[in-house]
Amino acid sequence: MIADIVTAVSYFAIAAAIMVLVVRLRDQLPFQVVFVLFGAFIVLCGATHVMGVLPLGDNRGVVETATMVATAAVSLLTAVILPPLLPRVEALVRDAALSRQREREQARADALAESNELLVAQAQDLQRVNEALAASLKERERLEVHLQQVQKMEVLGRLASGVAHDFNNLLTVIQGNLELARDEPREGRTDTTHLDEIGQATEQAAELTRRLLAFGRRAPAQTSRTTLDQLLASERRLLERVLPANIRLDLRTGNADGLVDVDVNLMQQAILNLIINARDATTSAGRTNGTVTVETGVRVVHEEMLPTFPPVGPGTYMTVRVADEGTGMSAETREKCFDPFFTTKEDGKGTGLGLSMLYDVMAKSGGGVHVDTAVGRGTTFTLLLPKVA
Numbered sequence: 001m002i003a004d005i006v007t008a009v010s011y012f013a014i015a016a017a018i019m020v021l022v023v024r025l026r027d028q029l030p031f032q033v034v035f036v037l038f039g040a041f042i043v044l045c046g047a048t049h050v051m052g053v054l055p056l057g058d059n060r061g062v063v064e065t066a067t068m069v070a071t072a073a074v075s076l077l078t079a080v081i082l083p084p085l086l087p088r089v090e091a092l093v094r095d096a097a098l099s100r101q102r103e104r105e106q107a108r109a110d111a112l113a114e115s116n117e118l119l120v121a122q123a124q125d126l127q128r129v130n131e132a133l134a135a136s137l138k139e140r141e142r143l144e145v146h147l148q149q150v151q152k153m154e155v156l157g158r159l160a161s162g163v164a165h166d167f168n169n170l171l172t173v174i175q176g177n178l179e180l181a182r183d184e185p186r187e188g189r190t191d192t193t194h195l196d197e198i199g200q201a202t203e204q205a206a207e208l209t210r211r212l213l214a215f216g217r218r219a220p221a222q223t224s225r226t227t228l229d230q231l232l233a234s235e236r237r238l239l240e241r242v243l244p245a246n247i248r249l250d251l252r253t254g255n256a257d258g259l260v261d262v263d264v265n266l267m268q269q270a271i272l273n274l275i276i277n278a279r280d281a282t283t284s285a286g287r288t289n290g291t292v293t294v295e296t297g298v299r300v301v302h303e304e305m306l307p308t309f310p311p312v313g314p315g316t317y318m319t320v321r322v323a324d325e326g327t328g329m330s331a332e333t334r335e336k337c338f339d340p341f342f343t344t345k346e347d348g349k350g351t352g353l354g355l356s357m358l359y360d361v362m363a364k365s366g367g368g369v370h371v372d373t374a375v376g377r378g379t380t381f382t383l384l385l386p387k388v389a
Contacts, residue, residue, distance in 0.1 A: 004049040011046025015039040030092065031085055037078045044071040143311065168206070175202050223261045223365070225388060228296045228318050229253040235268045239275050239294070247282055247290045249275075256296035256318045258387040266361045273354035274322040274381050280345060281326025281379060293323040299384060308368030308384060309338050309359055317367065317384035324380075329373040337371065 018039040022032050029035065047067050051060065178198055232239075232253055240249050275292060282290040297319045301312060329337065329344075336342045338359045343352035362369055366386050373379035 004052045008046040008049040008053075011042050011049070015042040015046070018042070030088070033081060034078065034085065037074055037081070041071065041074045041078065044074060139311075145309075171202055171206050174198075175206070178202065222263050222265075224264060225259045225261050226264060227259060228256045228320055228385070231262075231264060231267060232271070232294065232296065232320070235271065238268075238272065242272065242276055243279055243292065244283075246288060247279055247292060250291050250293045250295075252293065252295040254296075256298055258298060258316070258318050259389040260318050260365070260385040261388050262365045262385060263361070267365070270358045270361045270383075271320060271322065273358060277354060278322060278324035278326065278379075281324050281328075283326075285326045287325060290325045292325075293321070295321045295323075297321065298387070299382075301384070306368075306370060306384075308370045310363050310368050312368040312384055312386075316387045318387050319385070320383040322381045322383075323378060325378045328375045328377050328379055329371075330375055334371055334373055338369075 018035055022029060022035050022039070026032065044067060048064075048071075051063055051067065178195060181195060232251060236251060239251070243249055271294070275294070278292040282292065299317050299319050301314050301317060306312065333344060338355050339352075340356045341352035342355075358369060362383065362385075367384045370382040370384065371379070372382070
């Protein structure tokens with residue numbers, strides 16, 4: 001009796017759960033009729049156990065028959081309805097399997113995409129590290145070149161100092177004997193032109209010797225604050241005199257009102273050397289007429305290193321640009337142009353010291369020289385000097 005009650009209650013609970021599921025998922029649950037029939041079948045099964053407990057008396061046979069007929073009807077109806085639904089059930093199972101497969105594939109695809117993104121990020125990080133390393137190596141190479149140039153200038157300075165000192169002693173003897181020759185009375189001598197020419201030559205040689213001695217001592221520059229426009233204005237006549245009539249000086253000032261801290265005499269000499277080089281380059285190009293352009297300006301150097309000699313860092317620089325219309329330089333010549341005693345001029349027309357001294361002047365001033373040149377299109381030297389105010 002107790003077993004029948006427990007079994008009946010279990011059947012009814014299962015049927016109730018099925019009916020609740022059908023009601024709640026009526027818009028989503030497929031084959032609702034099958035579920036309803038299955039629930040009814042379970043209820044009828046539970047009813048047979050209930051009849052074993054209830055005292056039905058003479059009506060037991062009627063009730064049992066009715067229950068069996070109802071159970072048979074439900075079973076038959078289920079058997080009729082279920083076979084045509086089997087293809088749909090199979091399709092649902094396949095769709096569910098495909099859906100799970102797609103989900104797994106999507107999960108793998110998402111994992112692969114995430115892995116690819118991680119690889120891309122790592123590749124980008126590696127590229128940035130490589131770029132930083134390349135920039136560091138490039139900067140190291142530039143500093144090594146600068147160090148080599150400084151060492152060359154040190155050697156040149158010692159050599160120049162020794163030679164100039166000995167040469168200055170010889171000039172002193174020549175000048176002393178020249179004064180004696182001028183003072184010595186000679187009968188019938190009225191023309192002292194030769195003595196005057198010797199005097200002028202020795203004075204020029206003495207001036208060159210003083211410059212070599214100053215260069216050789218590596219003495220600190222005697223700096224003062226000025227503008228590049230003022231510096232060029234005081235030197236304009238001298239710059240014009242070193243150019244022949246067929247080469248015009250195009251002096252463009254008024255674009256650099258910032259102050260620089262330089263040795264004015266050394267800077268004027270450096271600019272004069274560039275003008276002389278521009279003159280020679282224009283002449284060697286075979287031009288009947290030409291122009292040497294000298295222009296002041298301002299330039300801001302950012303983190304990307306501007307190739308200068310010596311190297312300069314980021315900051316604001318006052319500039320002097322000297323451009324010619326000459327033959328230009330090859331890449332090999334450009335790399336060697338600041339080397340002491342290197343020259344492309346004919347024998348007797350160049351010492352190869354002009355650009356070396358320019359390099360030394362710019363190094364003492366904390367600046368650098370940018371060279372833009374190519375064979376057949378002339379050369380432009382841009383002097384960059386730190387702006388101090």
